[in-house]
Amino acid sequence: MAFTWQVLAFQIVNGVVWAMFLGLIALGLNAIFGLLGLLNMAHGAVYAIGAVIAWYMVHQLGSFWMAAIVAPAIAAAVSIPIYKLVLRPTIGKDMMIGLVATSGLLFIINDTLLALYGGSPGLVQPPIAGGVRFLGIIYPTYRLVAAALAAAILIAFWLFLKSTAMGLWIRCVAQSPTLAMASGVPVERVYLIIVVLSAALAALAGVLVAPMTTVSHQMGLSILGPAFIVVVVGGLGSLGGAVAAAILMGIARGVLSIYLPPTYAEVGAIALFLPLLLLRPNGIFGARS
Amino acid sequence: MRDTVGLIVSLSILLATCLLATLIGEFWTGVLARCVTWMFLAISFTLAYSYANIPSVAQATVFGAGAYAVIWAAPAIAGNIALMLLASMIAGGAVALVFGLLVLRMSHSGAAIGTIILAVAFSMLGNAAIGLTGGTDGLPLASEAFHLFGIPITAGPNIGMLLLGAVLLAILLAGFWYISGRRIWRIVRAVQQNALRAQVLGYNAVAYRIAIYVISGCIAGLGGGLYALVSRHVAIETIGLSMSLKSILWAAVGGISSIYGGPIGVLAIQLASEVLLRWTVRVDLIIGLMLVAVALWLPQGVMGLRTRNANWISTIKQWRRT
Amino acid sequence: MSFSRRAFLQSGTAAAAMLSLPAVKVLAAGTSGDPIVIGHQCELTGWDSATGFWRNMAATGMCDWLNQNGGIAGRPIKLVTVDTKSDVDTGVNQLRKLILEEKVDFVIGSEISSIALASSKVANEHKTLYMTMSTSEATTAKANAVPYQFRMNTNSAATAAGAARKYVDLVGKRWTTLFADIKWGQSERDWWQKGVAAAGGEAATAVALPVDAPDLLPFVAQLDSSADGIYIPVLNALQAIQLLRSSGYAQKIVLAGLSFSLFDYRELGEMGEGTFGIETAPLLLKDMASPDMENIYKALGIGADGIWAENGKVVGGSMLLGIVQSLGFLKANVEQSGWKTKDDTAALIKHAETIATYAKGPLFPLGDVTMRAQDHQAFMDIYLLQIQGGVVAKYAVAPKDSTIYPADVDLTKG
Incomplete structure (x- = not known):
């Protein structure tokens, strides 16, 4: 691909737009990792559930936006018993125990999706058709709207953390669950709320991304790697850090793909984070060790 | 501290596996031969995680390096299995050395992600570099007259390869048991438990961790080499992230704190899958339920049962004394 | 909420169907003798289950249909299906299970090229005829071409x-x-x-x-x-x-x-x-x-519009044809070469190498199919x-x- 400033600008803009979705997917993963210390392998599967619900809503009821309410609600409702029965007993134990439990959930969700939804991939038509011409390509309007929505959700979550009592409690627990408990913070309730919010946001991310991807029972697997990478590179518990890392990854992929064959560009975009992890072991914005 | 019971348990299981293989026919022999190669992978993860403090999500990449080393070396060294396995160990150790140097100074979670990055990157590159790896199609093992120190051995999922794998694994486990009673292992444990404190005491913590990780790489590489000889075909999915994830689950189900747990974890999960496949397609669903059950009721894995039983026995003893 | 006994039983049956492997079926109307056992190494789960679904549906349905129409050489067919999970290790293991435990006479193979590549060699060693479903030309080229492998499908x-x-x-x-x-x-x-x-x-x-x-x-x-x-x-x-x-x-x-x-x-x-x-x-x-294809559509419950009545989805037509022609190949060669047991498979292959064309008929419903003996690759009309x-x-x-x-x-x- 010949280099032009137009091409570079397009790749940067698209990198930022996609970063909003990756940031949204990573949000719940980050919260669960940061607060409960769990590497939630099932997070991508919940995202897949959101996309599959969007597919059913569009095909059965003809309403995409309804899915944006129904999918998070279902994910939130199901996450309560899962938290109580599966996740709660693994908190505070070796990282591997949580990993085994959530991998189990991943297997269960993936296989159930295959049994119910089937192996054939599906497509969700974007609820907003058309595109805006800029930088030499017609940019799908839905991408811009969905990215704006994702950004709004990320800002809303940030405001929730900064300006509500629950947000304060969450930040307290993230710093030290013991101190938080000693200060009267209902740590148990904070954990539950984080799990519910995380599941709801993952499902919502699945709904929003569904019209831009192929809906399949295994779609959550490929997103898990990039999501984990931005969470850790951004700094555990740092919302802005994950988004910044996602933007960095998106831009790097786009810019590198101008100069390198795409596969090498993709590898370069993630390999870029290795030196960053060496220089800042706690992530770009991570302070805690 | 030598875990003699752990050694006896794992060796007994290996022995039982070999004896069973002679009774239950060619198909199961092949299944078990492949399982033994994966046991090396599970053990290598335990070693990396529990003793080098590197939660390596790229162990399958190291395993794959060993497997490809055998595929590449086979025609050049005319079927000399000893040399082929040596090549696989060197390949595994070399890849682990590079990975170790890259991720050693990272935080615990950083190292996990660092290895994910490496696994994803190598998987993508391996998929694209078809000339070298065969990509998704994979590469076959060249047909050679394979021999071990002059003794002819047929490559493939057969009793000879099962025995070779089992003997090497038994030597490895016994060697580990021996080393774990030596002073040097105490230093390894000291470094693993608190690297800073060990450093203050004058031990080069970084060198110890790297050394252990490289050894874990040699073990994974050796497993990969055996896998290539058993499977006679290596495809790029062997080195993928999902294979690494499998190795973590095997290690965790067997018991992550004990090196002797890996073989049990491999057998538990793989044999369960194999048996379940006979009557249902929902194997993953059942394996998923099994993993959740292990996390809830057997958090220390199968090897953890021993401490649990030991606690139970001591409680009974105390109760009888009172 | 009322929940009738019928609904309960139906949901139980549905749950059982969701769990169980495709049934091993032998329907022997008008057939006699020991069944000819055909193994099917199929992608029932995993990333390739979308196409595996249609191969499974076609193989199951066509074997039933063949059994109702005289079987092969008057003998009934028993189909044994295994799941590769779209994974090489499982795929090869399951093939070995078909050959060593189920003692199958012939195998309809995997569509995934890595599984097909590793499997065709295993089948060749065990002198079991492997009808590959892979469409990668590399699986029947150069060193990968083995006597016991045939492809009745097209390739890249x-x-x-x-x-x-x-x-x-x-x-x-x-x-x-x-x-x-x-x-x-x-x-x-x-x-x-x-x-x-x-x-x-x-x-x-x-x-x-x-x-x-x-x-x-x-x-x-x-x-x-x-x-x-x-x-x-x-x-x-x-x-x-x-x-x-x-x-x-x-x-x-x-x-x-x-x-x-x-x-x-x-x-x-x-x-x-x-x-x-x-x-x-x-x-x-x-x-x-093609009246022959019409018969097949009818037998499998596919509408004239190519939609399978059972799930309302569009049939993978090329998957269906690959299975049908593979069964057609087996039927023609078993019957013509006088194949009785697995020991006769080498002779069957030699016979198959002498047949240059399979004429349009019930199991070659879309036209004549040319078989190239050198690499055991079939050629057929390609539809755009x-x-x-x-x-x-x-x-x-x-x-x-x-x-x-x-x-x-x-x-x-x-």
């Missing part, structure tokens, strides 16, 4: 050779390619570009799509917008087409061989209009003019399909002779 080289010529003649001269950066995608790209060049067209720069790339737009945006058409050998073709159309690419789109079996084309909606495909079978009965007015219809046919490419081995000399 054949489809590209035949279809590229037609597309260059009928649709456009200049073609760019968006390919999955894996073995299959690269091979499809190479054969297509070769075919385009041979037909006097021009192959513009191809763009690789990295494995598991979540966002395709950065790659789609690199496609040469001055090309007449875009050839797409990618696994997530649905997403690629949607993105191409929504970002303003108006070029003709051709999906790689057998892609219409990867998904239900109706998912594309209006965006799919005009999309071309390369298949071994059309979808609509009216495009086939197009989504027209919301249905996949026949656009043109590339006759089987135009799909033949040179063989690089000669198994008859072995």
Whole structure:
């Protein structure tokens, strides 16, 4: 691909737009990792559930936006018993125990999706058709709207953390669950709320991304790697850090793909984070060790 | 501290596996031969995680390096299995050395992600570099007259390869048991438990961790080499992230704190899958339920049962004394 | 909420069906003697389960149908299906199980090339005939060609050779390619570009799509917008087409061989209009003019519009034909060579190498099929399909002779 400033600008803009979705997917993963210390392998599967619900809503009821309410609600409702029965007993134990439990959930969700939804991939038509011409390509309007929505959700979550009592409690627990408990913070309730919010946001991310991807029972697997990478590179518990890392990854992929064959560009975009992890072991914005 | 019971348990299981293989026919022999190669992978993860403090999500990449080393070396060294396995160990150790140097100074979670990055990157590159790896199609093992120190051995999922794998694994486990009673292992444990404190005491913590990780790489590489000889075909999915994830689950189900747990974890999960496949397609669903059950009721894995039983026995003893 | 006993039983049956493996069936109307056991190494779960679903449906249905119509050489057929989980290790293990434990006489193999490559050699060692379902030409080329393997399906080289010529003649001269950066995608790209060049067209720069790339737009945006058409050998073709159309690419789109079996084309909606495909079978009965195919559709419960009544989905037609022709090959050769037990399989293969053409008939419903003895590869007419007015219809046919490419081995000399 010949280099032009137009091409570079397009790749940067698209990198930022996609970063909003990756940031949204990573949000719940980050919260669960940061607060409960769990590497939630099932997070991508919940995202897949959101996309599959969007597919059913569009095909059965003809309403995409309804899915944006129904999918998070279902994910939130199901996450309560899962938290109580599966996740709660693994908190505070070796990282591997949580990993085994959530991998189990991943297997269960993936296989159930295959049994119910089937192996054939599906497509969700974007609820907003058309595109805006800029930088030499017609940019799908839905991408811009969905990215704006994702950004709004990320800002809303940030405001929730900064300006509500629950947000304060969450930040307290993230710093030290013991101190938080000693200060009267209902740590148990904070954990539950984080799990519910995380599941709801993952499902919502699945709904929003569904019209831009192929809906399949295994779609959550490929997103898990990039999501984990931005969470850790951004700094555990740092919302802005994950988004910044996602933007960095998106831009790097786009810019590198101008100069390198795409596969090498993709590898370069993630390999870029290795030196960053060496220089800042706690992530770009991570302070805690 | 030598875990003699752990050694006896794992060796007994290996022995039982070999004896069973002679009774239950060619198909199961092949299944078990492949399982033994994966046991090396599970053990290598335990070693990396529990003793080098590197939660390596790229162990399958190291395993794959060993497997490809055998595929590449086979025609050049005319079927000399000893040399082929040596090549696989060197390949595994070399890849682990590079990975170790890259991720050693990272935080615990950083190292996990660092290895994910490496696994994803190598998987993508391996998929694209078809000339070298065969990509998704994979590469076959060249047909050679394979021999071990002059003794002819047929490559493939057969009793000879099962025995070779089992003997090497038994030597490895016994060697580990021996080393774990030596002073040097105490230093390894000291470094693993608190690297800073060990450093203050004058031990080069970084060198110890790297050394252990490289050894874990040699073990994974050796497993990969055996896998290539058993499977006679290596495809790029062997080195993928999902294979690494499998190795973590095997290690965790067997018991992550004990090196002797890996073989049990491999057998538990793989044999369960194999048996379940006979009557249902929902194997993953059942394996998923099994993993959740292990996390809830057997958090220390199968090897953890021993401490649990030991606690139970001591409680009974105390109760009888009172 | 009331919950009737009938509903309870139905849900129980549904749950059992969800859990169980496809049943092993022997229906012996008009047949006698020991059953001929056919193993099916199929992708029932995992990433390739979309196409595996149709192969399983076709194999199960066609074996039932054969049993109701005299079986093979008057003997009933017993079909044993195993799941590869779309994974090499499981796939090879399950093949060994079919051969060593189920003692199958013949195997219908996997569609995944890595599984097929590793399996064909295992089958060859155990002298078990392996009817590969893989469409990678490499699985029957050079050292991978083994005596006990036959392919009654088309492959990448054949489809590209035949279809590229037609597309260059009928649709456009200049073609760019968006390919999955894996073995299959690269091979499809190479054969297509070769075919385009041979037909006097021009192959513009191809763009690789990295494995598991979540966002395709950065790659789609690199496609040469001055090309007449875009050839797409990618696994997530649905997403690629949607993105191409929504970002303003108006070029003709051709999906790689057998892609219409990867998904239900109706998912594309209006965006799919005009999309071309390369298949071994059309979808609509009216495009086939074949009473034999009509019989097969009827027997399997497929409507004239190519929709399977049982789940309302569009049938993977090329998957169906691959299975039907493989069974046709077995039936013809077992009956003609006097095959009785597995010991006779070597003689059956020798006999099969003498048969150059399988004439149009009940199990070769779309026309004569040529079998090349040198590499055991079949050649058949290739159908160029197009989504027209919301249905996949026949656009043109590339006759089987135009799909033949040179063989690089000669198994008859072995």
